[in-house]
Amino acid sequence: MADLRINLAGIKSPNPFWLASAPPTNSGYQVQRAFEAGWGGAVWKTLGDPILNVSSRFAAVSFNGQRVAGFNNIELITDRPLEVNLKEIYETKKRFPDHAIIASLMVEPKQEKWHEIVKRVEDTGVDGLELNFGCPHGMAERGMGSASGQVPELVERQTYWVKEAAKTPVIVKLTPNITDITSTAEAAVKGGADAVSMINTINSLAGVDIDTWNTIPHVGGKGAHGGYCGPAVKPIALHMVGECARNPRIPIPISGIGGISNWQNAVEFMLMGATGVQVCTAAMHHGFRIVEDMIEGLNNYLDDKGISSVMDIVGKSVPKYSDxxxxxxxxxxxxxxxxxxxxxxxxxxxxxxxxxxxxxxxxxxxxxxxxxxxxxxxxxxxxxxxxxxxxxxxxxxxxxPNDLPPMTWNERQAALGLLNGTAEKVVKS
Amino acid sequence: MSEHQQYVLEREQIDDLLQKGYKIKKVIESLSGDIVQFEQDSNTEEEPTKEILLILTPNARKYFSVKLIEQAQGNVQL
Structure with a gap:
């Protein structure tokens, strides 16, 4: 039996499988059932000023018989008062002291707002905080979520404010709705983040009903863009994890998120640099008990490879990922x-x-x-x-077999540059 | 002519010049392919002999690049 315990920036959990901040972690009832099923940790659905939601919130993209190849949602952060969530976090942590509970947070980009929520949340005994700089819908229209997560200066500044008040490790959750996620990851590092998590959902419109001409989903005949996740986004997430993992200016742990549906996906993310993974869509599709197969599969994989601890595979594929x-x-x-x-x-x-x-x-x-x-x-x-x-x-x-020796594009262009006396120009072109 | 056959032909042209002592002196990358200028140093005061190949196939462009790197390393191998 391999050791599946992980330590992500000081946050310990009995296995690398966490539920991501999302509908499955909306309440103590759900998180406790998840822990009973075997999940190692849970990132509580984002706390902040309670919001108002619309009815008709989710949509899925099926492809050639594959249900939920992609998943789209327009649900916002928690709609429950902070006190209710804090009470349930406290009770859950008390009942499951060895499981990781991370509170996802989102408030306006104001120092006093961050200080207030950090202090109140940490009093419950959470193991860490995750700053939601990623949700692309609804909250972004109010200057929060991905709206602030797309601006490196705001990521750095808000992370810094949280670190001023926080006693527990701070994970910064990044939006993929940006050209280069390493720029915001570096900003998080500058702000003092203990870890980053990625990816949040991708701006999306799940579809258009070609009979009614309504968007999918629609709210009384009107739609708005949502956040896309599920198996379809896994390659995008894996790339972003890899880009951050191989960046020497991002020397902090990564929590991998994005379409992880089974133990094999989890291994891929960990090989590409994630210390642990977060799962949402697969749990929403199949229920909490999928974690049983994940744990068993990961354990068997490690045993077959003769690897004693899951932490030993973290980042092993990163040197193989380049330009x-x-x-x-x-x-x-x-x-x-x-x-x-x-x-x-x-x-x-x-x-x-x-x-x-x-x-x-x-x-x-x-x-x-x-x-x-x-x-x-x-x-x-x-x-x-x-x-x-x-x-x-x-x-x-x-x-x-090739009778020619290895040669990269960079080596070729450097040789051409030397020959033509335009080395710098050629390499940059 | 298949692209592979064209590659073989271009590779032979490159090898032929290198075997005659020509060296790659300049490469111009263009929309039409790579224009590779070869020069053969002469021991006299005469102008060096020049030959120009327009290399079209990707594999031949890789091939002369390998030869160029070897030339730069002073280790031309044919």
Missing amino acids: WGNLDLNYNITARINQDVCIECNKCYIACEDTSHQCIDRLVDSNGVSFLKVREEDCVGCNLCSIVCPVDGAIDMVEV
Whole structure:
């Protein structure tokens, strides 16, 4: 049995699976049931001035039979008085002292507002604070959430104000609705953050009803943009985690969020630098008990790898994540079709012929039997054929030896710059 | 002619010049491909002999780049 305990900036939890600040952590009843199911921590649904919500709040994007491939919401932060939440946080922490409870906070960007809520929340015994600089809908129109999270100066200043008052670790939750998330992550570091979490939801409109012409969701015939999450956003979140993890100016732990639906996703985020993960959509789709499979799967994975502690995998893939300019231009792979497995559906042929590099031939053998074959010398190794292939094992992407040594774009451009006497200009262009 | 065949042809042209003692002196990257200027140093006071190749295929552009790096390292290998 591997040790699944994590320590994220001083916040300890029995496993790396936390519920993210969202509807599943709205109340003590829910969080306590989550802890009973096995969740290691919970980030309480964002506390602040109680808001008013609308009816019709969620929408999901299904794709080819996959329910909830993406999830959109226009629900705001807690609509319950602070005292009610604080009482339930206190009771929950008392009942589950070894589980992590982090309070998500959002107030106006004013020093006294932050000081007040930090002091009142910390009195409940929370293990940490998470500053919600990420919600893109509703609250952003009032200058909070992603509106302040998109401005590095505001992130730094508000983090600093919180740190003035806080005694527990402060996690800054970042919005992905920004060109470069490292700029706001660096601002959080400058403000004194103990950790960052990412990503919050992405600006979105789930759909338009082509019969009624209403938005999805709509509130009495009118809609507004929401926040998108769920499996569809995982690649975006993973990239942002990786970008922060490999940035030396962001030397603080990361709590990974964004489409994490199973233990494998959690491992990916941790390998890419997250110390722990937060989950929302998967729990909303399947219930709290999904954490049982997550814990079992993660434990088995670590045991199979001979790894004694989950903390030992944190960041192991980060050195493998770099800039395009550092990739080897002379590394080659090619597609190989396994004739024994191929069902000759021609998906690969059509994909390659119509939208890629026209390097799959449809041939007929001496017995008149048709088959597909890759012209390896023309294959650029794009992977498209293996991506569209419906049969596992029908197409392998295999390494091809190259007689040329490794060479990156950056190395090439540096050599050209030296040759032409325009090194700086060429490298920058 | 397939792109691979064109690459082989361009690579042979590059190798041919390098084997004759030419060195890459200038590269101009353009919308039409890379214009690679080769020069062969002469032992006399005559102007060095110049040859210019327009390299079109991506693999040949990688190939001359490798040769350029080797040339810069004083380690031309053919």
